[in-house]
């Protein structure tokens with residue numbers, strides 16, 4: 001099976017039929033059949049023969065083949081045991097691919113890195129199963145894996161939330177978390193017709209360039225994320241009201257008003273108007289304030 005073939009719908013269909021495989025919607029099994037989009041993913045990932053790639057959800061191996069042509073080592077984690085024998089077939093000519101059977105949310109990623117990627121620069125490149133996009137991306141970022149970049153196909157709305165700037169309806173806790181760890185950039189939009197079967201939603205390829213250190217300085221990272229979560233708890237409420245109804249803070253209205261004044265945030269502002277730096281200033285000031293209570 002040559003590398004061009006699987007992205008061609010007729011050949012993907014052939015592989016599926018040869019293995020008697022039936023697609024599982026609940027595992028997000030929409031396989032890429034658009035060579036142009038595949039090329040854009042590979043271009044955005046820009047991996048060299050020295051580098052390692054972690055792929056999540058290889059499916060029948062369409063993207064995996066192309067990654068194996070460019071990278072030094074590819075590790076592909078697939079949950080569906082029925083696909084393991086399919087991948088054994090479609091990837092048999094590639095000695096630089098390791099298929100790991102498991103759930104990406106459970107496997108020991110640090111162990112995989114230590115075993116397969118020692119000394120290599122590593123990127124994640126994947127057409128993600130949409131039902132667990134956020135848990136996957138947050139796991140990759142929070143575990144502080146030594147990643148260079150993450151190039152992933154996600155649902156269009158999720159990509160927009162990841163890349164959103166303050167002030168709009170898409171800006172929220174996900175934007176802040178992603179932009180704390182990475183610099184996001186939209187690569188391209190992808191119509192449903194690029195997949196077999198076509199999903200009910202539009203898709204977007206997004207690149208997350210992992211920062212060597214987080215974009216803002218924090219005194220207490222857990223507190224920062226609690227403050228962010230609380231600030232968006234009810235989007236139509238002001239920051240003061242959201243923070244006041246947050247059990248973990250136990251601050252009075254007057255104390256919250258003092259803190260907001262100290263960081264030059266207007267009392268009528270809503271969470272969605274605050275930049276990442278504003279949230280950092282706010283949570284660092286709450287931290288100092290609590291130290292002196």
Ligand code: SAM
Nearest residue numbers: 030031032057058059078079080103104127129
């Ligand atoms: N990479 C292939 C492509 O581009 O055609 C398939 C992408 S398909 C959108 C998502 C893949 O993720 C499927 O192969 C599915 O079985 C797999 N998957 C779903 N949940 C998973 C999980 N928790 N861990 C690992 N793989 C998973």
